[in-house]
Structures are given as C-alpha cells and as structure tokens.
Amino acid sequence: MIPTKTNETSKLQTPCLRLEEVTYTWPCGTKAIDQCSFTIPKAGLWMLVGKNGSGKSTLFRIISRLIKEETGQVDCPLKTALVFQNPDHQLLLPTCVSDLMLSVPKNLNKKAQIDLIKESLAQVGMAEMESRPIHTLSGGQKQKLAIAGALASQAKLLLLDEPTALLDPTSQTNVLETVWRLCHRSHSPITALWVTHRLSELDLADGAATMQKGKVGAWKSGIQIKRALQPLAARRV
Numbered sequence: 001m002i003p004t005k006t007n008e009t010s011k012l013q014t015p016c017l018r019l020e021e022v023t024y025t026w027p028c029g030t031k032a033i034d035q036c037s038f039t040i041p042k043a044g045l046w047m048l049v050g051k052n053g054s055g056k057s058t059l060f061r062i063i064s065r066l067i068k069e070e071t072g073q074v075d076c077p078l079k080t081a082l083v084f085q086n087p088d089h090q091l092l093l094p095t096c097v098s099d100l101m102l103s104v105p106k107n108l109n110k111k112a113q114i115d116l117i118k119e120s121l122a123q124v125g126m127a128e129m130e131s132r133p134i135h136t137l138s139g140g141q142k143q144k145l146a147i148a149g150a151l152a153s154q155a156k157l158l159l160l161d162e163p164t165a166l167l168d169p170t171s172q173t174n175v176l177e178t179v180w181r182l183c184h185r186s187h188s189p190i191t192a193l194w195v196t197h198r199l200s201e202l203d204l205a206d207g208a209a210t211m212q213k214g215k216v217g218a219w220k221s222g223i224q225i226k227r228a229l230q231p232l233a234a235r236r237v
C-alpha cells in the first residue's frame with residue numbers, strides 16, 4: 001500500500017520533545033527558565049551551549065519531571081534519564097552489575113534483567129565487565145557505566161549535563177562517540193540532549209542551539225554554532 005500523505009506527515013510530526021512557553025522560577029525568586037519553546041523533532045544527538053547560569057540544568061530538571069514548570073507545557077513521550085557531569089554522584093553500588101540492577105525495570109524476570117544489563121554494557125563498549133568493581137573503572141568508563149544505566153532503564157531520551165567536563169581528551173572523545181553511535185544505531189536509535197561548554201564537541205551534533213537567559217534559540221548545525229562562539233571563547237582566554 002502506498003502510504004498516504006496524512007500518515008507520512010503525522011509520523012514526521014511526532015517529536016521526541018516539545019516545550020511550549022515554559023517558565024520556571026526557583027523559590028528564591030530567580031527566574032531560570034523564561035518563556036522557553038523548542039522542539040526536538042527526531043532521534044539524534046542534539047547539543048545545547050550556554051553561559052553559566054543560563055538555565056541548562058534547570059531545563060533538564062523540568063524535562064525529567066524533577067521539578068514542574070510554573071507555566072507552559074512540556075510534551076515528552078519518551079522515557080528520560082539524566083547523566084550528570086560527575087558519575088561518582090550517580091553510581092551507588094560496588095560493581096557494574098549491582099549498580100545497573102538499580103536501573104532495570106523491576107517487572108522483568110531475573111534472566112531478562114541480566115540480559116538487559118549485558119546488552120546495555122555492550123552498547124557502551126563495556127561487554128564482559130559485569131563484575132568489575134566500580135572503584136577500578138577509569139573516569140571515562142564510569143561515565144559510560146552511567147550511560148549504560150540510562151539504557152538499562154530503557155530510557156529513550158538521555159539528558160546529558162556536561163558529561164565530559166571531568167574527562168581527559170581521549171575519554172571525552174570515547175564517551176562522545178559512544179553516545180553518537182547510540183543515537184545513530186539502525187535499531188531503535190536514542191535521542192540525546194547534550195550540554196557542553198567544549199565547542200569541539202559540536203562537530204558531532206545533529207543540531208545545536210544556544211541557551212541564553214532561560215531561552216533556547218533556534219537549532220543550527222553544530223559547526224555553525226561553533227563558528228559563532230569560537231571568537232567569543234578566544235576573547236575570554
């Protein structure tokens with residue numbers, strides 16, 4: 001059957017995330033998100049850059065429903081998971097398998113849980129590391145384990161808040177490429193919204209936007225945003 005235009009259009013119109021005029025003020029009175037509207041149209045690696053205090057982490061808290069917008073609307077049909085700058089703040093148990101067990105859906109039977117854990121580790125290039133004690137992992141491996149936790153929870157929208165800020169250049173590239181691969185795998189690609197202050201990372205973005213004073217700007221290519229921000233970054237050195 002030839003797909004009708006309506007079917008095709010409606011398929012294209014189901015976004016991964018849509019915010020409409022969202023505002024949030026912290027109890028102390030700081031308006032961190034101000035009439036913020038944007039859409040992530042499809043799976044891929046989407047990046048946000050913005051000065052300290054522009055509202056990026058607050059935005060992630062709203063999208064993941066840790067805090068509720070004051071006004072506006074958040075439509076997010078996908079299960080979300082947060083990945084923070086410092087993996088030590090989110091890895092809680094002594095080994096990879098015990099930690100990932102916290103993330104897997106509890107309604108699965110034991111075998112399905114273990115299979116999901118193995119698959120999640122393999123997806124981040126850490127196959128066969130189930131029983132490794134977490135304290136023996138490198139910083140990059142810990143960050144990939146945090147990402148495996150997000151996969152094990154079956155999240156489809158990963159919110160990564162400066163996930164490479166504490167990593168050396170090799171681990172930074174490795175973590176970035178790992179997430180890029182997850183966003184571009186042929187079977188069930190994920191959506192990642194990635195906050196960075198490292199302009200070089202923008203090269204791998206499917207789309208990038210700046211965040212200023214609680215608002216997200218229009219999506220552009222990562223290279224365009226990098227070119228626009230590079231002179232400003234150079235002036236700060």
Ligand SMILES: Nc1ncnc2c1ncn2[C@@H]1O[C@H](COP(=O)(O)OP(=O)(O)OP(=O)(O)O)[C@@H](O)[C@H]1O
Pocket residue numbers: 026027028030031032050051052053054055056057058059
């Ligand atoms: N828990 C909180 N309580 C009160 N104010 C907060 C809280 N968290 C953030 N803010 C304020 O909200 C504003 C936005 O902060 P946010 O952490 O979202 O910015 P950011 O873009 O993530 O900054 P950075 O690049 O430094 O991580 C800032 O003025 C900040 O002081």
Ligand SMILES: [Mg+2]
Pocket residue numbers: 056057058161
């Ligand atoms: Mg932040």
